[in-house]
Amino acid sequence: MAATCSLTVVCGLATFAWGEELPLGLLIAGAPLAVAVAWLFPVELALLFAAVTMFRIHEAYQFLMPLRLPLLAASLAMLSCALHMVSGKVSLPDRPELKLALLFFAHVTIGCVFSVNIDQSFGIWSDGVIKLLVAMVFLAMILVVPRDAGKVAFALVAGSVLISCVAIYNQYMGLELVEGSRVTIARSIRSQLGDPNDLAFALMFPVAFALAALTVRGQSIGRRVLWLAALVLICWAVIATKSRGGLLATMAVIGCVYAINFKAKLMPLIVAAALGAMFYVVAGIGEREYSIGAASAIDDSSMTRMDAWRAAFLMAVDRPIFGVGIGNFPDRYWLYAQHWLGRSYVTHSVWFQALSETGFVGLGLLVGMFVTAIKSAYRSMRVLERVQAPVNVLALSVAVFAAWIGIAVAGSFLSQIFGWQIFTLVALTAVLGQHVAETYPAEAIAVGLVASKVDQATAGPASATRRLAP
Numbered sequence: 001m002a003a004t005c006s007l008t009v010v011c012g013l014a015t016f017a018w019g020e021e022l023p024l025g026l027l028i029a030g031a032p033l034a035v036a037v038a039w040l041f042p043v044e045l046a047l048l049f050a051a052v053t054m055f056r057i058h059e060a061y062q063f064l065m066p067l068r069l070p071l072l073a074a075s076l077a078m079l080s081c082a083l084h085m086v087s088g089k090v091s092l093p094d095r096p097e098l099k100l101a102l103l104f105f106a107h108v109t110i111g112c113v114f115s116v117n118i119d120q121s122f123g124i125w126s127d128g129v130i131k132l133l134v135a136m137v138f139l140a141m142i143l144v145v146p147r148d149a150g151k152v153a154f155a156l157v158a159g160s161v162l163i164s165c166v167a168i169y170n171q172y173m174g175l176e177l178v179e180g181s182r183v184t185i186a187r188s189i190r191s192q193l194g195d196p197n198d199l200a201f202a203l204m205f206p207v208a209f210a211l212a213a214l215t216v217r218g219q220s221i222g223r224r225v226l227w228l229a230a231l232v233l234i235c236w237a238v239i240a241t242k243s244r245g246g247l248l249a250t251m252a253v254i255g256c257v258y259a260i261n262f263k264a265k266l267m268p269l270i271v272a273a274a275l276g277a278m279f280y281v282v283a284g285i286g287e288r289e290y291s292i293g294a295a296s297a298i299d300d301s302s303m304t305r306m307d308a309w310r311a312a313f314l315m316a317v318d319r320p321i322f323g324v325g326i327g328n329f330p331d332r333y334w335l336y337a338q339h340w341l342g343r344s345y346v347t348h349s350v351w352f353q354a355l356s357e358t359g360f361v362g363l364g365l366l367v368g369m370f371v372t373a374i375k376s377a378y379r380s381m382r383v384l385e386r387v388q389a390p391v392n393v394l395a396l397s398v399a400v401f402a403a404w405i406g407i408a409v410a411g412s413f414l415s416q417i418f419g420w421q422i423f424t425l426v427a428l429t430a431v432l433g434q435h436v437a438e439t440y441p442a443e444a445i446a447v448g449l450v451a452s453k454v455d456q457a458t459a460g461p462a463s464a465t466r467r468l469a470p
Contacts, residue, residue, distance in 0.1 A: 034079065035083070038083055039084075041080075043142055043151060045077045046080070046143070047152065047155035051156065051158070053070050054421065056192055057163070060193065061162070062186065077134070077138055081138045081141070081142070092141055096376070097429050100368050100369040101369050104358075104369060105133050107322075107361060108125070108362065111322035111357075111359070114325070115326070116324045118325070120328055121327055121328065124326050124418075133423075135424070143427070144431075145393055146389070152428065153395065157209050157230050160203055161230050163199075167199065168233070168236055171240045176188065181242065183237070184199060197243045200247070201245070201419060202421070203246070204246050204250050204407075205403055207231065208398075208399040209395075211231055212402060213395045213399070216394055219391055235250065245412070248413070249407065252409040256405045303339070304345055308337075310336070311329075312353070320360045320361075321360070322358065323356055324356060329357055330344035346415040349413065349415065366417070373429045376430075377401040378401050379436075379448060380432045380433050383446075396432065400429055407422060407425065
């Protein structure tokens with residue numbers, strides 16, 4: 001019975017992904033292999049799904065487009081998720097940041113029904129939001145600390161290095177540039193990386209993982225060299241985008257990791273100021289070219305941002321519970337804009353995007369999720385430092401906390417409310433928090449990671465059976 005169901009699921013997913021291009025015989029022949037891969041490599045599939053979709057690798061390397069990597073990775077990941085859920089070996093961590101994220105997704109889903117443009121909102125929901133939800137849930141269920149800590153860092157940094165190489169190549173060859181010198185990737189095919197701000201946001205996220213692995217105590221010299229090379233490539237690509245938000249977020253990540261590792265109070269500020277001056281000169285931000293009248297230009301001016309934020313607030317005032325619906329801010333901008341320049345803009349802020357498209361309720365859930373996750377990541381890191389956790393686990397905890405700081409900074413300037421980075425971090429934070437609560441319950445209580453009265457069946461080592469066996 002299980003084999004029949006698995007075969008049916010695999011054939012259905014493959015047919016959905018490739019349509020009628022694959023014959024039935026090939027589908028049936030490949031189904032056992034797909035089931036075996038989904039069962040044996042759940043972590044690798046989850047990370048592949050997240051990395052391919054987060055970094056749009058198939059769009060950067062367009063010869064991979066016929067393989068339909070996002071659909072292939074999503075199909076195998078969903079099959080693996082279903083198989084392991086049915087087996088009863090995995091379950092969701094009982095963490096507050098994950099609960100708030102699920103509440104936010106539920107609010108967004110209900111909000112689609114009350115959207116000013118239902119088709120638009122449901123289109124975005126089915127094309128992107130549901131994938132985010134699946135990936136977040138799958139990662140939270142399937143990852144095991146400490147076993148998978150190194151795999152997470154490698155997958156995220158490797159994906160970012162692949163994209164960084166393309167960005168650096170484009171800069172050198174003068175390809176896919178906007179505003180004269182700002183680097184993008186696959187802009188000609190309308191890729192999500194075709195906006196330099198979005199590209200910087202995608203690249204900024206793994207800086208925390210590369211830098212944490214580079215600076216954590218106990219790392220070998222050979223690995224430090226590899227992490228340093230990756231870090232240089234990623235930072236070079238971020239600088240090439242000339243994105244102020246991306247550069248500020250990168251500086252915040254570097255300052256945060258420096259403060260954690262060296263316990264200095266004043267030096268992080270000095271380092272951040274020095275990095276800011278260096279990035280400003282190297283990136284040539286002051287020399288960015290603007291063409292306000294050109295429809296293809298990416299207007300990043302302060303006036304446009306303030307006007308967009310004002311419009312977002314007015315939208316929320318008109319529709320305080322669900323907002324105008326996801327994806328509808330640009331279409332409604334002209335109704336609320338103080339200075340209409342003939343075309344719509346984005347909010348240039350995660351917070352104002354949430355305010356306009358999900359209302360005051362959605363913004364409250366998002367802010368609550370951020371605050372809870374940052375506190376949880378910080379407390380998990382403190383415990384892991386005290387108990388001298390393994391190198392990979394400690395590096396992951398530092399990276400997760402620093403990445404939250406970077407995303408909070410970048411999110412104040414970039415519209416990425418449904419960015420894969422945010423909800424991947426939610427899953428990683430929940431996994432770390434659950435690991436600390438289960439493995440070091442006394443220390444977790446001491447730092448406030450869990451309540452003082454903890455059910456031993458949840459906080460003790462016996463509860464580890466909810467995870468896949470190492």
